[in-house]
Amino acid sequence: AREIHLASRPQGWPTADNFAHVQVELPEPAEGEVLVRNLFMSVDPYMRGRMNDVKSYVAPFQLDRPMEGGAIGEVVASNSADLAVGDTVTHNYGWRDHAVAPAKHFRKVDPTAPPTLTAYLGVLGMPGLTAYAGLTEVAGFKEGDAVFVSGAAGAVGSVVGQIARALGASRVVGSAGSAAKVSRLLELGFDAAFDYHDGPVRDLLKAAAPEGIDVYFDNVGGDHLEAAIGRMRLHGRIAVCGMISVYNATEPVPAPRNLSLLIGKRITMRGFLVQDHARLMKEFVPRMAGWLRDGTVRYDETVVDGLDNAPEAFLGLLRGENTGKMVVRI
Ligand code: NDP
Numbered sequence: 001a002r003e004i005h006l007a008s009r010p011q012g013w014p015t016a017d018n019f020a021h022v023q024v025e026l027p028e029p030a031e032g033e034v035l036v037r038n039l040f041m042s043v044d045p046y047m048r049g050r051m052n053d054v055k056s057y058v059a060p061f062q063l064d065r066p067m068e069g070g071a072i073g074e075v076v077a078s079n080s081a082d083l084a085v086g087d088t089v090t091h092n093y094g095w096r097d098h099a100v101a102p103a104k105h106f107r108k109v110d111p112t113a114p115p116t117l118t119a120y121l122g123v124l125g126m127p128g129l130t131a132y133a134g135l136t137e138v139a140g141f142k143e144g145d146a147v148f149v150s151g152a153a154g155a156v157g158s159v160v161g162q163i164a165r166a167l168g169a170s171r172v173v174g175s176a177g178s179a180a181k182v183s184r185l186l187e188l189g190f191d192a193a194f195d196y197h198d199g200p201v202r203d204l205l206k207a208a209a210p211e212g213i214d215v216y217f218d219n220v221g222g223d224h225l226e227a228a229i230g231r232m233r234l235h236g237r238i239a240v241c242g243m244i245s246v247y248n249a250t251e252p253v254p255a256p257r258n259l260s261l262l263i264g265k266r267i268t269m270r271g272f273l274v275q276d277h278a279r280l281m282k283e284f285v286p287r288m289a290g291w292l293r294d295g296t297v298r299y300d301e302t303v304v305d306g307l308d309n310a311p312e313a314f315l316g317l318l319r320g321e322n323t324g325k326m327v328v329r330i
Contacts, residue, residue: 001026003066003096004310010051013248013318018051019311020064026100028077034089034103035077038330041094041307042070042121043314044155048247057273069094070121071330072109083108090120097307097330115292116301122155122325123299124288126274130241131159131217132284133277136167138270139215139239143168148209148228150174150196151219151244153181153300155325158188160217162297165189173208175201175224177320184323188298201227212236220245226256232265240271248318300324 007020029035047069050061061067071094075087080103083089089106093099111117114124122128134156135141147164151157152174161172174185174193185193192208205213205227214236216228221243228238246253262269291297302322304313310328317326 001096001098002307004307005066006051006061006063008063009053010248012250014048014051014315016311016315019067021308022066026098029079029100032080032102032104033100034075034080034083034106036073036089036091036093036099036101036106037076038071038073038094038097038099038307040072040118040121040303041310041328041330042126043310043317043326043328044069044127045242045244045247045317047314048318066093067095068092070126071095071099072117072120073099073330075106078103088117090125095307095310113289118301118303118325118327119292119299121327122301123159123292123297124285127155127325128159128288129277129281129284130274131156131163132288133274133280134217134239134241134272135160135163135215137277137280138241138272139217139237140268141167141169141215144170145214146171146173146209146212146233147215147217148173148175148205148213148231149217149219150224150228151242152176152185152190152193153323154219155322156241157217157219158185158299158324159297161185161190162188162291164215166291166296171209171211171213173205173213175204175220181323184300196224202230205231215239217241218243222246222253226258229256229258229261229267232261232267234265236265236267238267238269240269244318302326304328306330 005020082103088111091106147169149157149160153176174190175196182193194204201223212233216238219242222245300323307330
């Protein structure tokens with residue numbers, strides 16, 4: 001079997017040299033274990049954090065060990081009564097073409113339910129739940145709110161905007177990194193969108209949300225966060241989901257210079273992790289399945305072919321080469 005290992009830890013931007021392509025012999029599945037052939041794996045921004053050797057909410061990847069992450073595959077040998085050959089399963093043994101592990105580490109899913117199998121890694125999986133939980137629980141979205149989301153053409157951001165629309169937002173504004181992404185956001189029903197390369201985010205956001213915003217869903221941090229604080233209405237809420245603009249920084253980055261506005265505007269700013277909202281999955285999955293069925297929510301995917309290209313897919317994600325969810329076909 002083939003695996004991608006962490007070969008070295010990046011300083012700043014990662015490169016292909018940080019990854020090793022390794023051939024391994026897999027054991028036969030022991031009692032209670034299964035052998036799974038992976039079909040697709042996910043690359044996600046949080047993996048950048050796991051490449052660092054620092055204490056965090058999730059343990060660092062280990063050097064010279066396979067990397068991990070969301071994946072979907074097919075059971076090809078089973079030594080467990082819980083899973084049968086042919087079952088489709090989601091799990092966390094990505095970055096490899098095959099995995100042997102206890103059956104309880106895999107979750108059986110219906111491969112025919114969603115429009116694409118990869119939806120389990122995106123709109124119906126972790127990124128979709130992140131969007132849903134962040135908007136509804138963390139930001140306390142209510143009908144009539146004006147919403148701004150950054151990273152809006154990505155896996156999480158595109159879903160945030162469309163859910164906000166479906167739940168009755170008065171205005172949905174998104175930012176993204178190219179003109180093509182901006183056009184796509186307008187097609188998806190955003191009221192306004194801008195390319196953050198086109199000028200100071202503060203000015204672009206002011207033009208896109210002249211009457212201000214009630215909710216900011218932050219995927220980016222930096223100047224986006226400062227601009228959003230500036231545009232917030234009274235009692236505005238900021239869900240701090242991610243800050244991808246700082247993940248490769250080698251120096252501490254400055255805080256928003258206008259933080260004192262939080263006081264007068266009574267702004268709530270709250271960080272969150274999707275895993276703390278896992279119990280919402282029961283409510284989220286059927287709701288999202290319905291939105292997908294009736295066309296309320298649409299989703300894009302950027303599919304990179306071949307396990308060997310997984311590092312390049314990950315680096316491409318950090319550079320913004322994806323529209324919607326970035327996945328690797330194995
Ligand atoms: P995306 O699909 O949004 O991919 C990342 C995108 O980030 C790129 O496509 C790129 O798009 C954008 N980007 C990269 N660098 C910058 C930059 N300097 N400034 C602005 N945008 C940039 O990834 P996800 O949807 O999976 O994740 C989105 C965010 O949500 C990330 O910050 C991630 O860490 C966070 N997250 C947090 C979770 C939680 O539990 N808190 C769970 C899941 C995700 P562009 O072309 O627009 O620049």
